[in-house]
Amino acid sequence: MKNIFLFFLFQFCLFFCLSQSSNLESFDDKPFHFGFALGFNQPGFYLEKKSSHIFIDDSLQSLLVNSNGGFTLGVVTSLNINQNFKLRFVLPSLSFQESDLEYTYLNPSNFQQTIYIKSLRPVYLDFPVLLKFRTNRLNNFAVYGIVGLRYGIDMSSNIDVNNGVDLEDQIIKLKKYDFGSEIGGGLDIFLEYFKLGIELKLGSGMRNMLYISPGENSTTFDNAIDSLKSRVWTFSLTFEG
Numbered sequence: 001m002k003n004i005f006l007f008f009l010f011q012f013c014l015f016f017c018l019s020q021s022s023n024l025e026s027f028d029d030k031p032f033h034f035g036f037a038l039g040f041n042q043p044g045f046y047l048e049k050k051s052s053h054i055f056i057d058d059s060l061q062s063l064l065v066n067s068n069g070g071f072t073l074g075v076v077t078s079l080n081i082n083q084n085f086k087l088r089f090v091l092p093s094l095s096f097q098e099s100d101l102e103y104t105y106l107n108p109s110n111f112q113q114t115i116y117i118k119s120l121r122p123v124y125l126d127f128p129v130l131l132k133f134r135t136n137r138l139n140n141f142a143v144y145g146i147v148g149l150r151y152g153i154d155m156s157s158n159i160d161v162n163n164g165v166d167l168e169d170q171i172i173k174l175k176k177y178d179f180g181s182e183i184g185g186g187l188d189i190f191l192e193y194f195k196l197g198i199e200l201k202l203g204s205g206m207r208n209m210l211y212i213s214p215g216e217n218s219t220t221f222d223n224a225i226d227s228l229k230s231r232v233w234t235f236s237l238t239f240e241g
Helices: 002-018
Strands: 032-049 059-067 070-080 085-096 099-107 112-120 123-134 141-154 177-190 195-205 225-240
Touching (some): 032 059, 032 195, 070 225, 085 141, 141 195, 177 225
Antiparallel strands (some): 032 070, 099 112, 123 141, 177 195, 195 225
């Protein structure tokens, strides 16, 4: 339903803009623009398994990252360098992300499979700074690309939680701070009263987010991971006046 709604929204905006005379002709003459962004995200991780890990009582058959999706809200500030280049700040941006790590073990004594699901629910307060490079306007349309950096703070960090002995209760801890790159592109549609941006971007983390508390032994689940770096696809709509 979400994809169908977005498709018809895009078709409506396309038809509306093609049938209109040029809108917001002085938009690029202003030094600043403000607005907001609404997005749907598909989080995940670049996962590297630890090949040197030795299992004593059981054997890890698979380790998968499953995404449950999430959403993003942000305040947009755009600084016009010229008609084709902008600096864009989405400060702050609040990103709710949901994904799971699925561990499948096989007991060698009876060949019985056991699956453990470890949920990851970070809520990031993000501070992205992006360079936007845009084509010249074609009536009420312009295509653009974006590239930049992002710094994030996990507002729901679980690093202070004590891991229990029971495997069912053990959690995967993620570091509180993350940083990485963002790259993407989109379409600007100049409507009568505001500019609508339709955008898709990929955020790639540069930091190993797996966290083990000082003085706390690593868990069976931690020992299977060598590196866990964030990755998130975001489809967003931006509204600027």
